[in-house]
Amino acid sequence: MKKVLFVCTGNTCRSPMAEVIFNSLAEEKSLDWRAESAGFAAVGDRPASQNAIQAVAEIGLDLSTHKTRFLPSVDLNEYALFVGLTEEHAEILKSMGIPAQFVRVLYRAPNVDDKYDLRMDIVDPYGGDLNAYRKCRDDIVGAIKVLITTL
Secondary structure, three states: OEEEEEEEOOOOOHHHHHHHHHHHHHHHOOOOEEEEEEEOOOOOOOOOOHHHHHHHHOOOOOOOOOOOOEHHHOOHHHOOEEEEOOHHHHHHHHHOOOOHHHEEEOOOOOOOOOOOOOOOOOOOOOOOOHHHHHHHHHHHHHHHHHHHHOO
16 A cells, blocks of 8 residues: 655644545545655644544544654655645655655645635645634645546
8 A cells, every 4th residue: 555645834734634535535436545644843742623623524534533743753765655735845845855756735726716816735724713624624625636636
């Protein structure tokens, strides 16, 4: 089984949501892939944020047992693919020596209702209300559906 590592900053919101969403979709499609997550600035063994837990629970997924992982403490040799939640995360992964062909960015779809909304990164919901986490979750779902088609 191949492993993908989703990486964000604190490993309490975006990358844990991406991890459980990816695993659910990969299982649904019988893919030979499994996801984990970590953060560049994560403080080890903290839970996912309550709003992240609730946002994914609303779509039938469970983050209640998630514990944060600090990226430098992760054995990077275990992974076939690294996915940053922003371009900056991907650049940091490359600066750590991970070859560019194994690094991707999880881009969200543009907002078709707002032609001026050109941001492509998954926006960090940290500190936001539940609706911010729902928007982030939905962006991640859409982006992972696209990512899975490229594996």
